[in-house]
Amino acid sequence: MIAIDVGWGTILALKTLVVLGLIPLGALILGYVFLLKMMSHMQSRLGPMDPGGFHGWYQLIGDGLKFLQKEDIMPADADRRVFALAPAVVVVSTFLVFLVIPTGPDLIVKDLEVGVFYALAVSSLSVIGVLMAGWASANKFALLGALRAAAQLIAYELPLLLAVVGVVVQANTMSLQGIVGAQQNGAIFGWDLIGNPFILTQFVGFALFLVAAQAELTQTPFDMPVAESELVSGYMVEYTGFRFLFFFIGEFGTAFAFAALAATLFLGGWAIPGVDDVGLANVLGPLVLFAKLMAVAFLMFWVRFTYPRLREDQLQAVAWKYLIPIGLANILVTGIFKVAF
Amino acid sequence: MEEAERAVAETDEAAAPRSERPEGRQPASSSEDGPAGEASEAMEEEQVAPEALSETEQQILDRLEQELGDAVIESASIFGTLVVRVQPDAWRRAAEVSRDALECDYLSFVAGIDWQPAPREGGEGGESSAPVQPTEMTFGAAGSAGRFQVFAYVQSTSRNWGVTLKTDVDEAAPLVQSWVPVYPGADWHERECWEMFGVSFGGHPSLRHIYLPSEFEGHPLRKDFPLLAREVKPWPGLVDVEPMPGDDTPAEGEGAGTEAEGGEEA
Amino acid sequence: MTTTNRPPMEVDPRIYRHLADAQVNVELDTGDMILNLGPQHPATHGTLRLVVRLDGERVVAADPVIGYMHRGYEKLTEVRSYPQITTLINRIDWLSSFANEVPFIHGAEQLMGVEAPPRAQYIRTILTELSRIATFLLFLGEMGLQVGALTPAFYGFRDREHVLNLIEAATGGRFHPNFNRIGGLKDDLPWGWVAETRNTMKVVLDGCNDFDDLVAGNEIFEARTKGIGIIPGDVGAGYGVSGSNLRASGVDWDLRRDGKPYLAYPELDFKVWTHPDGDSFSRYWVRLQETREAARMVVQMLDQLPSGPIMAKVPRIIKVPAGETWVETENPLGQMGYYVVSKGAIGPFRVKIRSASFSNISILPWLLRGVYVPDVITILASLYFILGDIDR
Numbered sequence: 001m002i003a004i005d006v007g008w009g010t011i012l013a014l015k016t017l018v019v020l021g022l023i024p025l026g027a028l029i030l031g032y033v034f035l036l037k038m039m040s041h042m043q044s045r046l047g048p049m050d051p052g053g054f055h056g057w058y059q060l061i062g063d064g065l066k067f068l069q070k071e072d073i074m075p076a077d078a079d080r081r082v083f084a085l086a087p088a089v090v091v092v093s094t095f096l097v098f099l100v101i102p103t104g105p106d107l108i109v110k111d112l113e114v115g116v117f118y119a120l121a122v123s124s125l126s127v128i129g130v131l132m133a134g135w136a137s138a139n140k141f142a143l144l145g146a147l148r149a150a151a152q153l154i155a156y157e158l159p160l161l162l163a164v165v166g167v168v169v170q171a172n173t174m175s176l177q178g179i180v181g182a183q184q185n186g187a188i189f190g191w192d193l194i195g196n197p198f199i200l201t202q203f204v205g206f207a208l209f210l211v212a213a214q215a216e217l218t219q220t221p222f223d224m225p226v227a228e229s230e231l232v233s234g235y236m237v238e239y240t241g242f243r244f245l246f247f248f249i250g251e252f253g254t255a256f257a258f259a260a261l262a263a264t265l266f267l268g269g270w271a272i273p274g275v276d277d278v279g280l281a282n283v284l285g286p287l288v289l290f291a292k293l294m295a296v297a298f299l300m301f302w303v304r305f306t307y308p309r310l311r312e313d314q315l316q317a318v319a320w321k322y323l324i325p326i327g328l329a330n331i332l333v334t335g336i337f338k339v340a341f
Numbered sequence: 342m343e344e345a346e347r348a349v350a351e352t353d354e355a356a357a358p359r360s361e362r363p364e365g366r367q368p369a370s371s372s373e374d375g376p377a378g379e380a381s382e383a384m385e386e387e388q389v390a391p392e393a394l395s396e397t398e399q400q401i402l403d404r405l406e407q408e409l410g411d412a413v414i415e416s417a418s419i420f421g422t423l424v425v426r427v428q429p430d431a432w433r434r435a436a437e438v439s440r441d442a443l444e445c446d447y448l449s450f451v452a453g454i455d456w457q458p459a460p461r462e463g464g465e466g467g468e469s470s471a472p473v474q475p476t477e478m479t480f481g482a483a484g485s486a487g488r489f490q491v492f493a494y495v496q497s498t499s500r501n502w503g504v505t506l507k508t509d510v511d512e513a514a515p516l517v518q519s520w521v522p523v524y525p526g527a528d529w530h531e532r533e534c535w536e537m538f539g540v541s542f543g544g545h546p547s548l549r550h551i552y553l554p555s556e557f558e559g560h561p562l563r564k565d566f567p568l569l570a571r572e573v574k575p576w577p578g579l580v581d582v583e584p585m586p587g588d589d590t591p592a593e594g595e596g597a598g599t600e601a602e603g604g605e606e607a
Numbered sequence: 608m609t610t611t612n613r614p615p616m617e618v619d620p621r622i623y624r625h626l627a628d629a630q631v632n633v634e635l636d637t638g639d640m641i642l643n644l645g646p647q648h649p650a651t652h653g654t655l656r657l658v659v660r661l662d663g664e665r666v667v668a669a670d671p672v673i674g675y676m677h678r679g680y681e682k683l684t685e686v687r688s689y690p691q692i693t694t695l696i697n698r699i700d701w702l703s704s705f706a707n708e709v710p711f712i713h714g715a716e717q718l719m720g721v722e723a724p725p726r727a728q729y730i731r732t733i734l735t736e737l738s739r740i741a742t743f744l745l746f747l748g749e750m751g752l753q754v755g756a757l758t759p760a761f762y763g764f765r766d767r768e769h770v771l772n773l774i775e776a777a778t779g780g781r782f783h784p785n786f787n788r789i790g791g792l793k794d795d796l797p798w799g800w801v802a803e804t805r806n807t808m809k810v811v812l813d814g815c816n817d818f819d820d821l822v823a824g825n826e827i828f829e830a831r832t833k834g835i836g837i838i839p840g841d842v843g844a845g846y847g848v849s850g851s852n853l854r855a856s857g858v859d860w861d862l863r864r865d866g867k868p869y870l871a872y873p874e875l876d877f878k879v880w881t882h883p884d885g886d887s888f889s890r891y892w893v894r895l896q897e898t899r900e901a902a903r904m905v906v907q908m909l910d911q912l913p914s915g916p917i918m919a920k921v922p923r924i925i926k927v928p929a930g931e932t933w934v935e936t937e938n939p940l941g942q943m944g945y946y947v948v949s950k951g952a953i954g955p956f957r958v959k960i961r962s963a964s965f966s967n968i969s970i971l972p973w974l975l976r977g978v979y980v981p982d983v984i985t986i987l988a989s990l991y992f993i994l995g996d997i998d999r
Contacts, residue, residue: 043761309755472954526846552674
């Protein structure tokens with residue numbers, strides 16, 4: 001590669017800008033492909049076909065531009081500062097997760113030693129944003145939604161964490177680049193053609209992660225906080241225009257991030273079996289990661305469109321009575337296998 | 342054709358008050374009967390005779406008379422449904438008897454009726470082709486003591502029978518016993534009846550408006566409450582009478598309804 | 608069996624006090640919060656307003672407020688002629704359009720002493736059952752939607768289109784056919800309609816299998832609807848709950864079989880479906896079975912369809928002789944009845960319209976005590992009311 005001598009500050013700034021651009025782009029892609037097109041086809045209809053000519057690819061971009069030019073409405077009784085800050089908190093937490101996701105051997109904003117721990121920690125900051133939104137809206141429906149969301153998001157942090165601990169035990173490191181490396185360089189009983197994607201041994205963890213991620217994103221079957229037919233988008237009900245766009249980008253951006261995390265932790269991330277050249281991996285890595293995360297996102301959205309939603313107490317019961325014990329058992333078994341083999 | 346003509350002709354004769362006589366016609370529409378032609382012969386004979394009660398209806402009536410005694414004023418049968426008029430002070434008792442002795446666990450409805458003739462649209466002697474009712478007050482099956490009545494229909498889901506109960510309401514002090522302790526569903530029906538007719542129900546938990554806004558004044562279904570749209574714009578008449586299938590006679594013109602109406606009611 | 612009475616939720620009063628001190632105007636007194644579901648709300652099928660008093664997420668008291676769609680039908684019928692009333696009453700329950708006309712026409716025919724010819728009776732019955740299928744397909748889809756599953760609603764509408772096309776082909780109107788005339792029907796069936804209907808019934812039966820798998824067999828759906836909103840049979844009957852709602856509580860009563868004979872039902876062989884539980888799931892299940900049964904009945908009727916005239920001889924200007932009659936039918940929403948009082952004019956003297964949803968909804972104050980807010984939505988969806996039917 002061409003070696004340009006630039007300071008670390010410039011590189012950091014560049015990477016930050018790339019990530020900032022990636023969040024809405026990722027949200028857009030996920031939103032269009034899965035929300036608009038895949039959902040429509042599953043519901044025996046076509047979805048947007050006109051904007052942009054070819055299967056309406058321009059739809060979400062047009063929607064985004066439309067949102068930008070809308071009037072800024074705030075309820076009269078709302079707490080102005082908190083109301084304005086809430087969407088920002090959600091988007092910031094998404095941004096922080098993107099910082100540690102590796103898309104190539106060198107393409108990571110910062111490879112933290114405690115990457116996994118950091119990613120899960122900052123992703124739970126969005127709970128604060130949700131609570132702020134529900135509270136500041138001065139609307140009972142919003143408040144109900146926010147309270148439900150807070151309970152749900154906190155409850156499902158644990159299964160998320162427990163699912164990932166198994167991976168960490170197996171990879172011996174919490175750094176995400178390290179985990180990708182462990183999968184790339186690992187071998188399945190001596191056969192190292194495709195490395196050792198952790199999904200093979202951590203299938204329970206993968207399932208757990210997907211379920212918990214679904215709940216973290218407040219997607220059906222866990223979308224009580226935004227139950228459309230009851231609360232009419234719950235904590236977001238008073239948000240219009242640009243602020244709503246922020247929430248939308250936050251939601252789908254986080255979906256993008258979680259799908260990328262799942263792909264990194266369980267499917268091998270940017271690693272392509274057989275490609276060891278760093279330069280080539282830097283180019284192909286993002287594409288490979290993208291493909292893997294789209295596969296994971298497909299699963300997440302497929303479940304979203306199929307199942308009805310669980311009631312709040314049933315949702316909590318699933319988390320506390322089923323997922324957490326399964327997660328603990330998974331760690332136990334992983335630990336035993338790790339020591340034994 | 343003959344039977345239909347007879348039906349039309351008979352109505353002219355039947356304009357006289359018939360408070361004692363229920364429908365003087367054999368119902369021709371029960372599925373056991375053949376085409377209408379057969380029933381017309383029976384009709385000729387029984388035009389004036391009251392409709393006989395079927396066995397089930399007789400059974401129900403006997404039981405009601407047994408339980409309520411003198412409170413049963415009158416009864417009739419309308420096309421297979423028994424109608425019984427009871428004294429106002431036995432209204433709730435009649436409900437209890439129906440529910441317990443007759444096993445009528447299902448409440449269909451409670452409603453009111455105002456027997457006062459509807460005022461003629463356009464005033465007396467005015468031009469009107471709207472449906473015009475007879476100007477004398479006549480009552481229906483099982484008669485009536487006055488202008489207002491409350492009637493209800495209860496059925497049994499297990500015995501497949503039902504009975505229509507009617508009671509009179511004093512026009513000066515319209516108060517009727519409430520059925521809510523007997524049939525909880527009567528709550529809403531009685532609210533509607535109060536709202537539309539002004540009949541109060543003693544013992545009702547909360548008699549308030551159900552359809553209309555709380556500030557609404559008046560009782561719309563009373564005959565003296567005008568239908569506002571009709572005041573503003575009178576009924577346009579029988580326009581666009583479409584030809585009956587198989588009927589080749591040309592239309593008699595747009596004013597056919599008007600002429601027929603005006604001629605009879607003069 | 609009554610709704611389970613769990614003890615009320617206990618929240619630390621210090622939390623309430625602290626929240627009350629905040630500078631936001633949200634009504635949070637200790638204990639109860641008043642929530643207005645409607646009149647504009649996706650869950651309430653129209654303009655029904657449900658004022659609920661909540662304790663946390665549990666309903667303490669519920670009061671339905673109706674009348675936003677009150678059109679004054681009973682007053683209107685007093686100034687309309689009989690054929691004009693047929694147009695009006697199409698719009699009472701606008702989803703099962705044809706079925707609304709049937710009891711009124713039957714009542715008028717009874718008073719006139721006219722009987723529609725057998726072919727007309729059969730076609731009326733076929734169209735009534737098609738209306739039943741159409742409205743139940745919508746129910747099967749949108750109950751899934753109310754509970755959270757987005758997809759079944761679209762399948763319901765897609766299958767319903769086929770049935771609406773059939774109704775349109777026969778009557779000219781998808782939603783408001785206005786096809787009945789006193790004495791028979793307006794027109795005969797178009798060419799090829801019978802074969803097309805047979806095909807459509809196959810599609811409907813396949814669609815019902817889809818709903819069985821996708822919705823009724825879904826564990827989350829069962830968890831959301833089983834044991835929710837249990838209506839005991841005797842309580843339901845006392846409130847006047849009718850139709851599939853009462854049959855789902857175990858009461859084996861269907862006016863097509865048990866009431867006075869009307870249309871072509873006495874000659875048909877059909878099963879009346881009941882379910883012992885009385886909860887929301889059983890209401891869904893009963894309607895699913897009834898949709899299948901209706902499709903089978905339509906095929907049966909097409910096999911037995913007699914030939915002949917479709918209109919009896921009636922005078923051009925309908926003057927119904929004096930008298931009263933009460934006709935009740937098993938409409939898709941429940942028991943619909945008309946008490947027609949005639950004094951011999953071209954319009955009736957008084958018509959009392961007994962609509963099913965009015966009584967089905969009157970049980971809500973009793974039924975909703977102690978349920979969670981999401982369950983309120985499930986119960987409303989499972990009772991399946993139409994605003995036009997409630998408000999008339």
